[in-house]
Amino acid sequence: MAADKTQHQSQEALDKARELSLEPTRPPANIPGYVLENFLGSGAYGEVWRATDQKTGRPVAVKFYTQRSAADVQQLAQEVEKLVVLSADRYVVQLLDVGWNAQPPYYVMDFIEQGSLENQLQRHGVYSPDEAVDLFREIAQGMMHLHGKGILHCDLKPANILLDEDGKPRVADFGQSRLSNDRSGALGTLYYMAPEQADLAAVPDSRWDVYALGAILYRMLTGAPPYRDQALTEKIESSAQIGDRLAAYRTALKTAPSPTDHRTLAGVDRSLADIISRCIAFDPDDRFPSVQSILFALRQRESRRERRPLLLLGIFGPLLLMGVMSAFGGWAFNQAASETTTAVINKANESNRFKAQLAARSAAEQILEYFRVVEHLAKDEKFVAAFDRFDANPELQKARRMIAAPIDNTRWEAGQRIETNPAVARARQLLLDHPDRKAMEPMLAKRLVNADQDYPPASSWFITDRAGNQVCSVFRSDNHTRLNNYAFRTYFTGDNTDLAYGRDSAAGRERLPESVNERRIIQQPHLSAIFLSQATNTWKVAFSAPIVRAGKPRGIVAVTVELGDFIQFRNEEKQYVMMVDDRNGDKTGTILEHPLLEELSGGPAPIPFRLTEKMVPNPQSVADQFFYDPMGQEREGTGYRQQSIAAHAPVIIERKPVSTQNIPTTDTVADPDAIVKIDTGLVVLAVEDYHSVIEPVDLLKNQLLKLLLAALLILASVAFGMWWLVNRTLQNSTQSVAKLFGPANNQSWLADQQTEPQD
8 A cells, every 4th residue: 555645735736746756866965964875755845865974874864845935945944843842752753954045955864764654564564453552652652742842743644653673653744743822724644634634724633633643553453544445535636626625535534434444353352442433533522632631541441451350350259269169069969960860861761762662563563464465465376366367368468568568648637547549548448347357356355345354454455567557456445447557666666766757747648668578576575665645645655575476576466555553652741653764765764654644644634745744864863862853843743843852763574584685684594484684764763852851850950059049149249249349449549540640531731722812
């Protein structure tokens, strides 16, 4: 960032400054006794060069007033006058020599090796808060000395603060400075100049320097002065008249929000941020009235920071005492509460595991029963004989191939199949009417009608040929054969998920495999993937078994079951069980059985579809604590919204070994008569309200807490008394400091004098 330039009262002054900046290689004049070495910089009134004093060999800085006008000579005289007054002040660059009558006039001053604060900021960036405050305090101390001698700088900025070899600040460039009784205006630098100073008729005020000090500290911390904006700067500089530029500057600062970047910096506490904000307040009445007031505010801040350990001791000392005295009681309380809570939760977990295992065994027994009845039918001699007659009929074989062929011979309208190929329609009707197919229906109907007596309850029984055609089926709601192709279903293929076949509603046709002979068919009894009942929105599964002839499956027998009755264990108050599908696939974690689903299944309307999509992530890794039932997220499941603990148990069936191609087993058994364990992929969760479990512990904890609080109140009274004593002592110390330095809102003698009119 380029150094900020002091505002001037004419465009001519700006033009002369530009001309000066174009000739940095040749000094304006030679000075007897000094060797001019190199150009340091230029401003509105001249140039600054580095030189060496031939008598002493010390480096010096020479400031030439090159504009050669009477006003410049007067400007030089004013600046020299201020430097003479401040000749013994260590915070000011020292005057060494003056060339009043030289052409151009000049004066010689100390050369500060480290350069200006502006250069330092450009080279190294911002200061840390502690470094910035330390340097700022030195600058403010120097400004207080200036004000104490009746001098207002009026153009304070980083470029006018030089840093000596020890890093101590020296105030320089008093070209715009005014005496306290001077009524003539003085212009500063944009964004370091107080808004009321940006007026050619303004009377110098110590609060101008207060504003500049705040802007310098803001710059040291944030990297830019307050209110600085590139668009505003260009707008101001584009104005031809100085009055227009100053008016634009005042208006911009008045309408802009108060700067806040310094408040978000790490290490800038609220007290320091308030000091900065008060220095750069737009209204001069809101600022510190004097530099002395700033220093007093800094001392107060430091005093608060220094006494913070004592305050903390006054607070935490008694608290530490309270902690020591109550440590044993607190330890005993926590130990008792923790052990009791752990014991109660362990007992609840043990109970939940037992209930989950009991429900899982009940579900496993029912699954085994469905496998038994479906395998029994697949091997029943009478049924197999009827199926063989149907399967071997050449006329029916041709008809079955026609209805299964992957051709556009059907469309769907309002959920109904409409044949578009007359030959296919005739083949379908032939199958529906043929006695060989009808001969199998009574065997299926017997198992559906006699449910709950000789056979377990079912939604439907059906037979599928080796091509996937559902050639015979009976349903609980109605008895009819659909003759649709279901080669994509998991009960036919044995896969975890349905294949990408089936009805394409958008295209209005069947999507089937390319070749009937390539369709997969199960080789063993299989538990299908879950699918939704279109009538009730409840989950269903199918148990299927192959019809094997001559060592090859010729079709399948299957029974479909609505989930909801596998778990026979009934729910108790604040405790219930659910079943979850944990098999690989897109339905992993789906809740299959749940008390809420059971409640809604008997209603007049189907279960809401969104409830059927609820899932439990990783069912077999459910933690023993802090389980949240997904059903509780729905408005119908408010009773399941509480925090719970849960235990899980997998549904494992035990039976003689079968081929493990589709059903995973936990053991590999060579003996065909041995009993093996088969994981169905279903998981039962037993869930219990966490708060009801730990309710006895909470009662115990409340009793112990009452006793502990009574003891702590007594100790707190002692701690408060000690803190009050320490705080009162520190307040007395603060009042002593205030008497020494004066209150923050008192005006200095300079501030009182500067607004007095001259006689």
